[in-house]
Structure formats: structure tokens, C-alpha cells
Amino acid sequence: MTDATGRPDTGERQPSFREMRASGVSKSYGATVALEHADIALRAGEVHALLGENGAGKSTLVRIFTGAVIPDRGAMQLHGETYAPRSILEARQREVATAFQELSLVPNLTVAQNFLLPSLARPGRPLISARQVIARGAEILERHGLRRIDPAARVGDLPLAERQRIEIARAIENAGRVLILDEPTASLAETDWLFEQIGKARARGVAILYISHRLAEVREICTAATVLRNGRSIGTVGLGDASDGDIFEMMVGHRVEHTRRPARVAGMASAPRLAAADLAGHGLRGVSFQLGEGEILGVAALEGQGQRGLFRVLAGLETPTGGVIRVDGKATAYRTPRAALRCGSGISYLPEERKTEGILAGLSAATNVVLPFLPRVGRAGLIGRRDEEKAALPAAQNVALSPRYLGFAIGDLSGGNQQKALMARTLATGARTLLLFDPTRGVDVGTKESIYAAIRAFAEGGGSVLFYSSELPEIVQLADRCLVLYGGQVFGELEGADIAEQKLVAAMIGHGTRPPAGHASVSSAGPVHAVAESAR
Amino acid sequence: MSDIATTSGGAAPSAAPSAARSGPAPRHRLWRLTQGAGLILGLYVLLYALYAYQQPRALDAYAIAALMNNTAPLALAAAGQTLVVLSRGFDLSIAGVISLCNVVLAVYPLEGPGGALLSMLLCLAIGGAVGAVNGWLVAYLRLQSIAATLATMIICQGIALVILNAPGGYVSEWIADELTGRLWGAVPVSGLAVAAVVGLWLLVRRTDYGVALYAIGADEPAAALSGVNVRRTRFITFVGAGMLYGLAGLMLSAQTATGNPNSGTPLLLLSFAAVALGGTSLSGGRGGLFASVVGAATLTLLQKVLFSSGVSSFYTGLFQGVVLIVAVVFSGLLTRIGERK
Numbered sequence: 001m002t003d004a005t006g007r008p009d010t011g012e013r014q015p016s017f018r019e020m021r022a023s024g025v026s027k028s029y030g031a032t033v034a035l036e037h038a039d040i041a042l043r044a045g046e047v048h049a050l051l052g053e054n055g056a057g058k059s060t061l062v063r064i065f066t067g068a069v070i071p072d073r074g075a076m077q078l079h080g081e082t083y084a085p086r087s088i089l090e091a092r093q094r095e096v097a098t099a100f101q102e103l104s105l106v107p108n109l110t111v112a113q114n115f116l117l118p119s120l121a122r123p124g125r126p127l128i129s130a131r132q133v134i135a136r137g138a139e140i141l142e143r144h145g146l147r148r149i150d151p152a153a154r155v156g157d158l159p160l161a162e163r164q165r166i167e168i169a170r171a172i173e174n175a176g177r178v179l180i181l182d183e184p185t186a187s188l189a190e191t192d193w194l195f196e197q198i199g200k201a202r203a204r205g206v207a208i209l210y211i212s213h214r215l216a217e218v219r220e221i222c223t224a225a226t227v228l229r230n231g232r233s234i235g236t237v238g239l240g241d242a243s244d245g246d247i248f249e250m251m252v253g254h255r256v257e258h259t260r261r262p263a264r265v266a267g268m269a270s271a272p273r274l275a276a277a278d279l280a281g282h283g284l285r286g287v288s289f290q291l292g293e294g295e296i297l298g299v300a301a302l303e304g305q306g307q308r309g310l311f312r313v314l315a316g317l318e319t320p321t322g323g324v325i326r327v328d329g330k331a332t333a334y335r336t337p338r339a340a341l342r343c344g345s346g347i348s349y350l351p352e353e354r355k356t357e358g359i360l361a362g363l364s365a366a367t368n369v370v371l372p373f374l375p376r377v378g379r380a381g382l383i384g385r386r387d388e389e390k391a392a393l394p395a396a397q398n399v400a401l402s403p404r405y406l407g408f409a410i411g412d413l414s415g416g417n418q419q420k421a422l423m424a425r426t427l428a429t430g431a432r433t434l435l436l437f438d439p440t441r442g443v444d445v446g447t448k449e450s451i452y453a454a455i456r457a458f459a460e461g462g463g464s465v466l467f468y469s470s471e472l473p474e475i476v477q478l479a480d481r482c483l484v485l486y487g488g489q490v491f492g493e494l495e496g497a498d499i500a501e502q503k504l505v506a507a508m509i510g511h512g513t514r515p516p517a518g519h520a521s522v523s524s525a526g527p528v529h530a531v532a533e534s535a536r
Numbered sequence: 537m538s539d540i541a542t543t544s545g546g547a548a549p550s551a552a553p554s555a556a557r558s559g560p561a562p563r564h565r566l567w568r569l570t571q572g573a574g575l576i577l578g579l580y581v582l583l584y585a586l587y588a589y590q591q592p593r594a595l596d597a598y599a600i601a602a603l604m605n606n607t608a609p610l611a612l613a614a615a616g617q618t619l620v621v622l623s624r625g626f627d628l629s630i631a632g633v634i635s636l637c638n639v640v641l642a643v644y645p646l647e648g649p650g651g652a653l654l655s656m657l658l659c660l661a662i663g664g665a666v667g668a669v670n671g672w673l674v675a676y677l678r679l680q681s682i683a684a685t686l687a688t689m690i691i692c693q694g695i696a697l698v699i700l701n702a703p704g705g706y707v708s709e710w711i712a713d714e715l716t717g718r719l720w721g722a723v724p725v726s727g728l729a730v731a732a733v734v735g736l737w738l739l740v741r742r743t744d745y746g747v748a749l750y751a752i753g754a755d756e757p758a759a760a761l762s763g764v765n766v767r768r769t770r771f772i773t774f775v776g777a778g779m780l781y782g783l784a785g786l787m788l789s790a791q792t793a794t795g796n797p798n799s800g801t802p803l804l805l806l807s808f809a810a811v812a813l814g815g816t817s818l819s820g821g822r823g824g825l826f827a828s829v830v831g832a833a834t835l836t837l838l839q840k841v842l843f844s845s846g847v848s849s850f851y852t853g854l855f856q857g858v859v860l861i862v863a864v865v866f867s868g869l870l871t872r873i874g875e876r877k
Contacts, residue, residue, distance in 0.1 A: 068761065089763045104761030108754040108821045109747065117751065117762040119744055127742045156754075 018044035018079055020065075020096070020178045020207055025074030026231075027060050034060040036231035038074070042178060042207035047198060049218045049239070050211045051251055052228035053416065053444035058211055059101070061228070062182050065209070066098045067091035078177060089118070095176030099168040101183040101211075101415075101442060102355060107156030112137020114155055115170050144169040144197055160187040160353075161303045168194065172201050180209045185217060186442045189303040189470055195221055213444055214471065215244055227251055252446055271329035273345060273464040274314070274433050281321030282309030285488035288323075291433065291464045296455065298479030299468040300504050306488035307468045308352065311437045314466070315349035316340035327433075341372070346431030348372075350422060350439055354415065358422045361411030365401070365421045366392040368410045372429040395428035396421070398457070400450035416447035423451055427458060434458065436467035440474060452478060472501045484508055573827035575867055576814050580834045583841060590844045601724035603840065605716045608726035609634070609788035611832040613803045614810035615733055616663075616780030618828040621811050623773045624753045624820025625681035629670055630781050630807055632692025633663050634800030637785025639696045642705030642795020652711050659782035666692060667778020671771035689804075696797040705795035715790035726787055730829060733780065737825040749773060754821030809860050810835055815867050834859070 020042040027035045035057040042048045052058050063069035065076075067085030076083040078094055085091035105114045112133045113120060120128045137151030146165055155163060164187045171179060179201055184194055198208060198221060210222050218225065219239055226236045227250040234250050272290035279287045283306035291297050301307045312318045314325065316334045324331050327344035334340045340347040351357035360368055369392035370377050377383055377391045389406045396403060401420040410418055419440070426434055436455070440448045455478060459465055469475050475482055482499050484492040484507035492507035588594040594603075613630055620627040637659040646654050666688055673684035706712075715725050740746050748769040751759035760766045781800075788799060808818075813831030816823025838859060839852050847855070 066761075088761060089765075092763060100761055102757075104758045106751040106755050106758050106762060108750055113747060114762065117759070118748060118764040120747055121744050127739065128744065128747065130742075 018205065018207075020076070020078050020083070022061075022065070022076045023074060025061065025064055025071045025076065027064060027069060027071050033231055035064070035071075038228065038231075038233045040209075040226045040233060040236070042209055044177070044205045044207045045202050046224065047202060047208045047210050047222045049222040049225035050209055050228065051215075051218070051225050051247060053251055053446050056228040056251075056444075057231040058228055059182070059414075060231075062098055062100075062180055062209075062211070065091070065096060065178070065180055067096075092174050095174070096178040096180070097171040097174035098180040099164075099171035099182060099184055101186060103163055103167050105155045105163055105167055105170075108154065110134075110137070110152050110154055111141070111149060111158070111166055112151040114166065115140050115151075115173065140169060140173055144172065145193060159304060161189070164188055165193065168197065172197055172206075175201065175206055176204075178207045178209070180211075182211045183213070183442050184210070185212060185214060187303070187470075189301075191217055191220075213442065213448075215247065216473075229253060248445060251444070272326070273328060274347065274466065275326040275329075276314070277324045277326070279310065279313060279320050279323035279325070282306075282313055282318045283488050284309050284313065284320070284323075286323070287485070287488070287490055289483055289490060289493075291466055293464060294459050294462045296459050296465045296467070296478055296480045298475040298482040298499070299466065299485060300472065300475050300482055300508055301468070301485035302508050303470075305485040305508075307485050308437070309488070310485070311349065311352075311435050311466075311468060314340075314347065315351075315435050316347070317349075341429055341431055345433065346429065347433045347435060348426045348429040348431035349435045350426045350437060352437040352441070354418055354422065354441075359410045359418055362409060364388065364407055365396075365410045365413060365417070366406040368421050369395050369406070369424045369428055371425060392424070392428075395424040398427055399423045399454045416443040419443050420447060420450060423454055427454065432462070433464045434466070436465060438468055438470055441470065448474075472504055475499065475504065476501060573814065573824065573830050575870070576827050576830045576834060576863070579863065580830050580837065583834060583837050587837060587841045587844065590841065597718060597722050597724075601716075601718050601727070603837065604724040604727040604730070605787075605791050606840075607833045607836045608730050609784045609791065610803055610806055610810060610836060611730050611829045612733060612780050612784035612787060613807045614814070614828040614832040615730075615737070615825050616777035616784070617807040617811050618814070618816055618823065618825045619749070619773050619777045619780070620681065621808075621816055621818055622749055622753045622820060622823060623770055624756070625674060625770070625773075626685065626808075626818075627670065627774070627777055628682065628685040628804060629666050629688040629692060629778070630784075631800040631804040632689035632696070633666050633778060633781035634785040634788060634803055635696040635797055636666075636692045636699075636800075637662055637782050638789045638792075638799045639700040639705070639795045639797055641707050641711065641786065641789040643700050645706060645708035645711075647708050648710055649714075651708055652714065655708065655711060656783070656786055659786045660779045661782070663778035663780065663782025663785070664775050665778070666781075667775040668771070670778065671774035674774065675767040675770035693797065693800075700795050700797050703794065703796040707789045707793045707795070711786070711790045712793040715787065726790070729783065729787060733783070734826050734829060741824075745769060745772060750821055752820075806832070806835060806856075809856065813860055813863050 021040075023039050025035060025038045026033070038057065038061050040048075040050070040061070050058055050061070060069060064071045067088050067090050070086060078096070083094060085094065085096070091097070106117070109117070115137050116133060120133055122129075122132070134151050141147055141149050141151055146169060149158070149162060149166070155166065158166070164184065168181065168184055171181070185191055188194060201208060210218065212218050222239055224236055224238050225242070225247065227234045227247065229251060237247070237250070272292050274291040275289070277288045283304070285306070287306070287310055289297070299307055299310070309318065313320045316337045316339055319335055326332065327347065330344065332343050334343050337349055340349070360371075366388040370388050373391075374383070377387050389403070392406050393403060396406060399420045401417060401424055405413055405417050410421055413421070423439060426436070439455070440451055443451070455465055455467070467478070476499055479499055480496070482494045482504065483490050484494070484504065486508065494503060494507070584594070591599070593599055613634065617627055617630060640658065640662065641655055646652070670681075670685050670688055673679045674681045718724050719728070748759065748764045751762070751764050752766050752769055756766055784803070785800065789795070792799065810832035811823070811828045812818060813834060814823060814827030814829070816828055835856055838856060842852055842855055843849065
């Protein structure tokens, strides 16, 4: 906590007041208590972590700070003055800004337009100068080390990781006093850029609230952490003094046992359940692999190495331009996820973007779970009021989703419970091969454990799993075998005890036994460091 | 930092994966065509050439003015509808506002240029007031736009029937003559009115409101979190759209010179057809007002062409529907080819 040196001198503010303080803040929606009682103090120039399981009230607290939600009770102070924003603009005027987890960028506008929303025109001028908007956008990008992004590009055309960086850059741009980063690394494979930007903001004397499920990251960048559990702030700890176990205990309320990947040899005797040969197109440049019965095959890669294309091709969402997919030993060419599901023993896909590709927000969790086998749920084609919940129950139990959530609209559940429901749906399809794209993205420790358990149980039962994860510890814990993608090709393949973070990192950045076709020089020292850090 | 500075992502060959991922995929020229009014403008020119081939007098100033007069009410109505559609809404009150303005002008004719000006202000006020009610219901009370505007449409049509329960009345001579006439014997006044609206739109598009309109149409929660005042934007949109319907009612009255409590009804669905024909996405956030105006002009011109080809007017609707489907499919096809690059 001695890191506030080098902040610019702002004489009129007393250092002791240079903080954001919230005490006894609470918010309920009808009978649902989203946040019961939260106390937190963010000091200028300090990076403060907010930890808690999904549904603990983190998002609500963030929204209260941002002015998007008005608390029922409690008081907030900013630099010694009362702080009670009633809108996002009001919060922004007080120099409090947030990079939202779900990204608040408008897809049909350009990067530059998004930066300047809602006032693009210069003060006093009614009309917007397109050239000036681009120029100002370029300036902001430049300031945040994102010069490679075209300010005139439509945000919707950019990859998720770049959108996340833009969201963060915009928040930093608007945050003179308090910067809130809600899961800033959810779509970033490396933290290098982010930590550099955080360092710069900290040097300016900005108080930073950092929300992440990745404890390694939190330990690297934060000095103190406040833990929320069930809507209450349990306490604030200095990260130097608390062990991971202590923090997990505060978050979950009990100790989390560290599960290790059981040394299991997959039965490769029979024909592989899913085999790909020389898949090309959609970022792939000749990917071949085999997935056996009862096997968990991990995919590790830096962002944008073709993993997205691989999963989308295998799921039937995209048609490959070359190569063969074999299911149960038979060459097939399905073109829709529905066909993939009906192909041989079935392939089921858990998509990357929960909000847009996964959930049907207005429907109940139960409906979301039973969707794949809806025709089997009802009687004589009619579905009774409780039929769906009854049918969803076994699947929900597989992923430890509490039955009481089944009746709720899935859009109202926390991210972790949404993900559990989606996982339950993927399992409930009855497919024997699962394609899981980042199955624990942005979920808490407890949910992760449930999802891991479900994946393991599925594989024990003879199911095959292909999963990509942006978190290396996850691959180390789960995978029997691991493919490393680089530049759209399988760059390395690790098995059993060889799946260790160091080896994965080396392969992911293109170092290793097999030289990649022609572009080994791309990697620089940066990503090596970054991945090694995030892998810790 | 490990950032590799490339000029702008799009041009970079796929040699370096970490560089190629930053920019958007390069857009094909065809894709760009579908973004503006290019496609529909091309269709219009083609159709006009056909019309001119059939009717050599189609290029006379008189014929052009007549066509403009026929086009203006639908074009203005479609322009208003476009605003609401861009904000991800539907506005059914269009039929009510136009009928109401029409009967008011037919029952209370105000003579002379001063009277015409007053009449125009009256139409704008009627449209603006109905739009304000719509905006209040949709933006502040969060009613669904179809439900809210359906209600106001029914109310307006009811009022129109109270004012004039059967076709009749007459619109002031000045309006009927001057608004359908030509300036300096060449420039149709109705065309000028539409051009003025398009010109105004080109300015509005470049304001903060214009950007906010597209933003809330594409992703309302994101726009709200970006600081856009969603409610105010939506409210302004309905008011602006209502005023355009008022203008459409004025131009329709000038053209028919008489009152009819149901005069706005045919324009309701045609306005959506014009919007769709212009390539504006009915799910909001994509498209433009000018394209809808050209879409409206195309629908009107199609009627003329069919008429001059000797096709019975009973078939007009059938042809309009087919053209609509073909145009939407074609534009979708171009978009897909373009996005595949």
C-alpha cells in the first residue's frame, strides 16, 4: 500500500479524503435481496480487489457505484463529499467510470463513436465532425497503447478481446478518481496490456476496484481485497497476509478442497468418437486430432489462434473449407448444430458468449435446460406448468444447480447459475461428445468446481469432452490430453503429466519442438511474460 | 508492450496472427452498396427508365411533378416510420395522424398562403402531440411500441370520424394548387418538401441525437451504460416521426383536395414496405431515412409502370409484394456475399 508514489500533486485535496467510501449500502428488488450490507473503501492510487461468488452482490455494488442502480440504503463518499449518482453521466461527471463485464459498447457504431458517447459533437456545436471524431478516437487509442485498432472500425466487427480492451480504455479515459474493472480479463488471454494501463491510472492517483475470479491475477495487481458473500461484505484483507485458502474460505464460507486431475488413461482401443483431419477455414490451417471415448481433451491457445473456428466448425455452425470430420469412425458433413446433435452418438456445444449465444433470457431456467428434448417433456404435445421443472431436475442436479432457481427467468439469475443451467442443457441433450468453449468463463470458484465435477462425471460415464479454456490451471486440472493451437494449427500435443503450465505456455507462444510454418518470429517477450504470469 | 503496430488491421495479411486479429475483416464493395441507398436508388432508376420507355412523356416537367405529388405523402410517412424503426420500434399511429390531419384540413380550410402556413403548423402540432403521447407511453411507461401506437392510432381515427364521418369537405384552394404545383414551371413543390426533409435528416444524422438513435436501436442496454439518455432519445424520435406524419397528411390533402376519415390507412403498411425496401433493418439500428424515401418512390413508381403497362390495378399489391420480397432477398444476398469478403 505504499505504491501511491509518483501521483501528480493535486494540492487542494487532503490525502486522507482521497478515497471512495461506501458504508451500509443495500439494494433489493422486491423480495430478492441483491445486496444486503456492503462496506468498502477504495483509496486513491490503490488497486483494491472485490471478491465473491457469482450472486454475492458484486455486480449490484458496481452498478450502484456507477449510478446505474440507486441503493435503498447506505451512504457513499467520494473525496470527502457525499456521492449519490442517479445516472451514469452523473457518476462520470464525478470521474467514476466502469468497464462492465458484459461490455457496454454499441456494436453498430465505430470505435471512436463509442469512446465519445453520448456527446460526440464539440461543446456548442450542433453538428458532429466525422473527421474530428476519428481523430479524437485515434488519440484515445494511442494513449492506451491500442494504436493497432482502427478508430473507424465498427465495434461489432472486432474480436471479443479487442472489444474488451476498448471497453477498458473507455473507462480509464472517463475515470479521473475511481475506476471499476468488472472481470476485465474475461476475454483477454494476457494481462500485460491491462496491468500496464492500471499502473498508469494508479500513478495518476485513481482508486481502482478490480473484480476478478482469477486469484493469481488479483494477487499480482491488487494490494487489498474485500470479500462479499451473500450480499454482505465479509471483510477486507491485505493480500500479503491472506493465503488462497483463507480467501476461498471467506468467499465460500468453508474450505475448498483442491481437486487434482486423476491419472486416467483413456480407452483408445475403439474407434475415436470424434476425429478431424486437416480441417481448414475460419482461422484453421489444417487441424487434425482424435477424441476417444471417456476422454477429456483440452485445447490451449492464446486468443485468436483458431480455437473459435475449430469449435464452431465442429459444432456445425460453420462449414469448413477443407478437411474431414469423422464421428464414430464415419465421415460426416453436418452443417447445423441440430444435425451435429443427431450425428452418430451426438455432438453438443456450449457456446462462448453466454448472453448472446447461450441463454434465452426471458424463459425460465427449466425451459432453458429442457429445450433440446422439449418434445419428450409434455404429454400428448402439451406441456404442463410443472413438467419442465420436473424434467430439468436431474440435469440440474448433475451440475449442482439448486432446484429453486429452475422456476426463475434465466436472465435474472447470476452468471454462475446461468452457466450451470447451460451446462445442464448441454449434458441433457444426451450427446456423447461435448464441445465446451471456455465453460467457466467469468464464474466463481464454487460454480467452477460444480462444472468440473459434471465434466469429470460425464467422462467417467464414457462421454467424450473437447474443451477450450482461457485459464491454464483449468486445463491442467481437467485434461487427459491437451492440444495447443498456434496460428490455426496444432502446434503441440501434451499428455498426462506433461500437461504443466510451463510447457503449455511455451507451446502456446510458438516455442517448442515443432516450428510453426513460417511465423515463429511473431512472438515477442511480452506475451511470454504475460502468459507465464496469468498461469501462475 | 508487445503490441505490434500495423497500419490498420484489415490490410495485414494473415501472416502474423496477433496482428491480423486486431482490425475488422475487410468489407467487400458489394457490402458497402447495401449499406446506403445505392441499391434502392439503382432499382428506382431502372424502373424509371422502363417507365420512360413506355411513356415518352415521362420526362416532362408535368409528369415528374405528378409523380412527385403521388410520391410525397408515402415518402414523408416512410421517413417518419424510419426514425421509429431505427430506434427499434414500430409506429402504427401513422394511419391515425394522417387521417386526422386530412379531415382537419378538409373541414377547416384556411385560405391563402397565411392559411396554408397555419395549416402546416396545425398538422405539425397534431403529429407532434400524438408523437409525444406515443413517446411518453413507450419511453417512460415502457409500453411496447406496437401496443401503444395501436391505441393512439385507434384514438386518432376515432377523432377523425367524429370530425368528418364520411368522405367530403374540401381542402383550401391555395394548398391544393400550390403544394401540387411547380416553382418556375419546373421544380415540383412536393419534391422540394421531401428534399427539405431529407436535407434536415442529413443534418440530424450528424448530431448527438442521430448517433444516439442508431445506438439505442442496436443495443439499448449498452447505449444506456454508455451514457445515452435512452428515454429522451426515444421520446424525441416519436415526436419527430409524428411531425413527419403530419407533413404527410398535409401533402396527401393537397393531392386529394378532399377529406376522408380513412385516408391514412393505406399508407400504414406501405410505409413499412418502403422502409424494408430501403434496406432499413426492422430490428433497429441499421438503415437510413433517404433509402426509405426512395423505397416509397419506388413503390409509387411501380404503380405507374404497371398502370401504363395495362396491368389491372387489382394486381398492383401483388407486384408490390413481390418486388419487396425480391429486393429484401437480394439485399440480404449481397450482404452475405459482402461479409464473406
